[in-house]
Amino acid sequence: MKLFLxxxxxxxxxxxxxxxxAPIKLVVKEGDEAIxxxxxxxxxxxxxxxxxxxxxxKKDMKEVFMxxxxxxxxxxxxxxxxxxRGRVFHxxxxxxxxxxxxVIRDTKLSDSGNYTCLxxxxxxxxRSNIELVVDPILKDRSDENIPGAAPSPSVTSIEETKDxxxxxxSVRGAFxxxxxxWQNRAGDIVPAEDPQVTETGGRYDIILQTTVTKTDHxxxxxxxxxxxxxxxxxxxxxxxxxxxxxxxxxxxxTKEGVQLQCSVLGAFxxxxxxWQNRAGDIVPAEEPQVSERGGRYNIILQTTVTKTDLxxxxxxxxxxHxxxxxxxxxxxxxxxxxxxxxxVVSAAVVAVFLTLLVWVxxxxxxxxxxxxxxxxxxTNPRFIITMMS
Numbered sequence: 001m002k003l004f005l006x007x008x009x010x011x012x013x014x015x016x017x018x019x020x021x022a023p024i025k026l027v028v029k030e031g032d033e034a035i036x037x038x039x040x041x042x043x044x045x046x047x048x049x050x051x052x053x054x055x056x057x058k059k060d061m062k063e064v065f066m067x068x069x070x071x072x073x074x075x076x077x078x079x080x081x082x083x084x085r086g087r088v089f090h091x092x093x094x095x096x097x098x099x100x101x102x103v104i105r106d107t108k109l110s111d112s113g114n115y116t117c118l119x120x121x122x123x124x125x126x127r128s129n130i131e132l133v134v135d136p137i138l139k140d141r142s143d144e145n146i147p148g149a150a151p152s153p154s155v156t157s158i159e160e161t162k163d164x165x166x167x168x169x170s171v172r173g174a175f176x177x178x179x180x181x182w183q184n185r186a187g188d189i190v191p192a193e194d195p196q197v198t199e200t201g202g203r204y205d206i207i208l209q210t211t212v213t214k215t216d217h218x219x220x221x222x223x224x225x226x227x228x229x230x231x232x233x234x235x236x237x238x239x240x241x242x243x244x245x246x247x248x249x250x251x252x253x254t255k256e257g258v259q260l261q262c263s264v265l266g267a268f269x270x271x272x273x274x275w276q277n278r279a280g281d282i283v284p285a286e287e288p289q290v291s292e293r294g295g296r297y298n299i300i301l302q303t304t305v306t307k308t309d310l311x312x313x314x315x316x317x318x319x320x321h322x323x324x325x326x327x328x329x330x331x332x333x334x335x336x337x338x339x340x341x342x343x344v345v346s347a348a349v350v351a352v353f354l355t356l357l358v359w360v361x362x363x364x365x366x367x368x369x370x371x372x373x374x375x376x377x378x379t380n381p382r383f384i385i386t387m388m389s
Contacts, residue, residue, distance in 0.1 A: 023114075023129035030137045034107050038100040038117030038128045046070065050100040051118045052088075054081070064088055064115065065102050083110060107134045109228075136228040146227050148175030148203070153220045153233040162240035164213045169220030169233070173203045178222045182210045185217040215239045215269060215320050238320050241268030241296060246313040246326045257306035258332050262313035263299070270297045271315045278310040308332045 028034045038050070052064040062081040065088045066073055072090065073080055080088075087105045094101075100117055112134045119126040141149055150171050159166040171180055177197075182190040192210035199205075212218060214237075221232040243264050251259040264273050270290075275283035285303035292298075305311060309332075314325040 023131055025131045025133065027133045027135060028107055029135050030107060030109060030139075032107055034104045034111070034132055034134070036102050036104065036115055036117070036130045036132065038102075038130075040098045040100065040119060040122075040126055043098045044096045045098050045100060045119075046095045048119060049121050051120060052102055053116050053118065054084075054113050055116055064104075065090065067100070083108075104132075107132075109134050109136055138223065138225070138228055138230040140231045141227070141229045142231060146229060148173075148224075149227060149229045150174035150178050150222045150224060150231060152231045153180070153222050155218075155220045155233045155235045157235065157237065158209075164211055165237050165239060166209060166211050167218060167220075167235065167237065169208045171204075171206045171208075171220075171222045173205065174222070174224065175203050176224055176226045177204045178206065178224045180206050180208045180220065180222050182208065183219045183221055185219075190218065212237055213239060215241065239268075241266070242320060242322045243267035243271045243315045243317060243324055245324050246273070246315050248311075248313055248326050248328045250328065250330065251302070253333075254304060257304045258330050259302060259304045260311060260313075260328070260330065262301045262303075262326070264301075264313075264315045265298045266296045267299070267315070267317065268296050269317055269319045271299065271317045273299050273301045273313065273315050275301065275303045276312045276314055277307075278312075283311065305330055306332060 024037065026034060026036065036052070038052075040048070040050075047069050049066075049068045051066045054062040054064050062083065063079050064081065064084050066079070067090060084104070088102055089105070090102050091099055100119075102117075104111060112132055115130040115132060117128045117130070140152075142151065151173070154170040154172075156168055157165045158168045167182065169180060169182065171178055177199075180195060182192050184190055190210050190212065192208050196207040197204060206222075208220065210218075217234055217236050219232050219234045221230065223230045244266070247263045247265075249261045249263070251261050253259075260275070262273060262275065264271055270292075273288060275285050277283055283303050283305065285301050289300040290297060299315075301313070308330065310327055310329050312325050312327045314323065316323045
């Protein structure tokens, strides 16, 4: 794009006789680059001298840029006007084509004016005249020391409940009188009360209040079109609706595993809800059940887990930087049999009972046998059991 513009400008310049008879008017937006065209036919000018000046009048000439047989001065050279230091450059790769154009970067309003490109050593002398117009944009000009430019507004919440907040914006000592408005994060204008305006010594103080009912970033913008000055201040407003800690419920066992349910109630803005395991990995879940009432959301999220682990339900509301969670430990039977825990416990109790019963019977038999025989009998019950078998 830059090369296309440069070629276009040069074609316009070459229509003149090189004596400044046909000046070119160039309009750019403040902060953009401005390419000032100048060319000497198609002659190689690497060994020539060309000089750029900004001329308010014959007595007020500012040095913009000079090229002299390969030597240039720009940033740091005392002969170059301070206004242009570090912002003006030529096109060395196009010198063989006779291109003496320059580019002014980050244009300022003070760059507007008449510029002359001069080849002073040529006979006849060659020159081109450019009128540069820098169109102003609305921006914060606090560092430009413009009289009456409003400082950044002061914003605060002067009253609030869980459902609304009253915001106040104050702009002090501004001239000319600024236009003040509230905006939301999207840049939409927020309805406000009539501004409270006072004037002292030609300076204006303005107070603007609005009542908001939604959590958002709000911006108070002060604009002074006459001096192209705009400044703002922001405030984050949190209106109730932060999700409480989720409620977890174990619904029971299924053929697939253990079913869990997480409930998040009365949340605004709508939260993102998910299940995680102990490692923080997301656990696949069913589609959430979402209901909305009065701008508040209720969300139920169910999942079925197949491994014993610590599970966490996480609710996240990024718009208000709020996150909360609840955890529960879930023991899951082996997937092979999916035997209920009570069955395992009952079987263990029965086994212990039968073992004790067998021991009692063997002991009774041993004492009866000893009494009848009045003889030595092995005292090892295992031996007796062997004999009985």
